[in-house]
Amino acid sequence: MAAGRPFVRPTKPIAGCRVALVTTGGVHLPEQERFDIDDFAGDCSYREIPADAEELTWTHAYYRPEDRPDLDAVFPLWTLRELASEGFTGELNDRHFSFMGAIHEPAPLVEDTAPAVAAKLAADRVDAVLLTPS
Numbered sequence: 001m002a003a004g005r006p007f008v009r010p011t012k013p014i015a016g017c018r019v020a021l022v023t024t025g026g027v028h029l030p031e032q033e034r035f036d037i038d039d040f041a042g043d044c045s046y047r048e049i050p051a052d053a054e055e056l057t058w059t060h061a062y063y064r065p066e067d068r069p070d071l072d073a074v075f076p077l078w079t080l081r082e083l084a085s086e087g088f089t090g091e092l093n094d095r096h097f098s099f100m101g102a103i104h105e106p107a108p109l110v111e112d113t114a115p116a117v118a119a120k121l122a123a124d125r126v127d128a129v130l131l132t133p134s
Contacts, residue, residue, distance in 0.1 A: 017127035042103030
C-alpha cells in the first residue's frame with residue numbers, strides 16, 4: 001500500500017494479491033470485547049479477526065446476533081476463503097479488521113486507530129483490502 005495514497009491502481013492481478021478484509025460492521029470474536037454501541041461519539045476501536053476464525057458475532061445497533069442475519073454478507077470471510085482456494089485471489093492475510101460504523105466523532109479514528117490498522121496491513125504486506133460497510 002502506498003503511504004498517503006489510499007486508492008491506487010493495482011500493479012498485479014488480484015490472483016496474485018495478498019488480500020485482507022476490513023469492515024465497519026462491528027464484527028468480532030465472541031470472546032472479544034463488544035463494541036460500545038451506547039457511545040454517542042462512536043466507538044473508534046477495532047478488533048483483529050484471525051483468518052482461521054470459525055465463530056464470529058457482531059455488536060451493531062442495526063443487527064442483532066440473535067436475529068441470525070447472514071454475517072458473511074457483512075464480513076465475507078468464508079467467501080474470501082473460497083475465492084482464495086479457487087485461485088481467484090492470492091492468499092488471505094493472517095488477520096482481518098473490524099470497526100464499528102456510525103462514528104459521529106471520527107477524530108480518534110482518523111488520527112489513531114485507522115493509521116494503526118493501515119500500518120498493520122502494510123507490515124503484513126497486504127496488496128488489496130476489501131472494505132465492507134454496514
